Amino acid sequence: MKALIRADAAIEIGMGHRVRCQALASAFERLGWTCQFVVHHRYRQFASDHDLLIDCEEDLLSLAEQADLVILDHYGYQADNIARLFQVQPNLLVVDDMNDRGIFPAKWLVNPLNQVYSSQVAMPLTGGQYALLRSSFSQHYSESITPDRLLLTLGGTDPLALTLPLLKALEKTGFSLDKVQVMLGKNARNSAEVLAYCEEKHIAWRQGVSDVTPLMRQARMAISAAGGTLFELACMGVPTVFAQVAENQTRSLEQHVPMTWCDAVRFDDVSEKQQVERIEHLIRLVMIYWQDDTWLTKARKIARSLVDGKGADRVAKTVHQEFSVMI
CATH class of the missing domain: 3.40.50.2000 (Glycogen Phosphorylase B;)
Known part of the structure; x- marks a missing residue:
């Protein structure tokens, strides 16, 4: 199974999105998944050689259709953008911090803070037990x-x-x-x-x-x-x-x-x-x-x-188990 991860890193953005998504990718890979980052070309300096580079967010939609899962960790996506992505790929996991983007749909949502989301989020995974840290x-x-x-x-x-x-x-x-x-x-x-x-x-x-x-x-x-x-x-x-x-x-x-x-x-x-x-x-x-x-x-x-440091594994196992049920 393949997961695409939409996240950027830059001086002005910081490295946090990339770091926590790498921790999540590693957890999925331990379960047998293939994970690949999707990065806007303007931030290619902070990308790896294995990343997919896109010119605009429209490019993600066609890529999303071909994946089993899309992980979105990007403040540039507001509620309407997330809803559009969800229509293309309903197996959507959104990583969030502020809970300030309005009401949007997602199958899974990860926030290491205790936040309340709408019923359009099927499985909210919130609180410190879901902080996405590296295995160390x-x-x-x-x-x-x-x-x-x-x-x-x-x-x-x-x-x-x-x-x-x-x-x-x-x-x-x-x-x-x-x-x-x-x-x-x-x-x-x-x-x-x-x-x-x-x-x-x-x-x-x-x-x-x-x-x-x-x-x-x-x-x-x-x-x-x-x-x-x-x-x-x-x-x-x-x-x-x-x-x-x-x-x-x-x-x-x-x-x-x-x-x-x-x-x-x-x-x-x-x-x-x-x-x-x-x-x-x-x-x-x-x-x-x-x-x-x-x-x-x-x-x-x-x-x-x-925080116990096991959040990335918890999230990956929760999502992986759902796919096992679907299969």
Whole structure:
């Protein structure tokens, strides 16, 4: 059986759609499926050699008819676009975050947040148990490691180029830079400047890491963007102060911050001057939480209870079983 996955990645889009869909593709492939990404040609720089490139969304419709399943993870598709795709391929799985596209039909819908959808979605798969993480996250957390690092990671692309100003703000507080671990995506903005600063200040850094779990296991706390990494950090039990860098991260933070394992500062809706003020505010929060052992212990426990890393397998098995019934 073949699944087509419609998802793009780019500096402005980020890597989150691609990463979580790759986790889902791997889960399907373990069940014997063949999976292939469908990518718009303008984002071919972020595509692989095996992807199908399309010139317009109309091209997806003809491809969808020839597949057994279409997985759609794309904010460019509103309710009417999804409905049209569903008419062509009723075996449609939509991956969503914000639940702000109106009422649309789908056979399956995946959202790692607790959201309510219309009856036109036949099988909604919602909540943290369906967070689409890579298989490395499903391994048990090691209690033998005493985490002592502050992990700084702004996602695959760092769209607002926050890594360097955050590092400089940390240095101004007198925080021990030998406790900082920088993790950059392969396509992170201003990465050359960030790495030069890390070398100058003897800050540990890694770029383009394929398995992030070892670095997260070492983290006492994290400063992170609030995309898919939010669910990874929750799974690994890492208390975090999130930097919101995109509108689509709003719902995740609205649900997770009140659970008290994390905090957040918004950056996607402010001027350059306000950004400086919010960087200072974020670092102040980090300093407070870093020294609060009671909060850190409680936050780690809460975070781990929310996501177990097996969501991709749950989704793939649910869909696969439905196909077994149809056959």
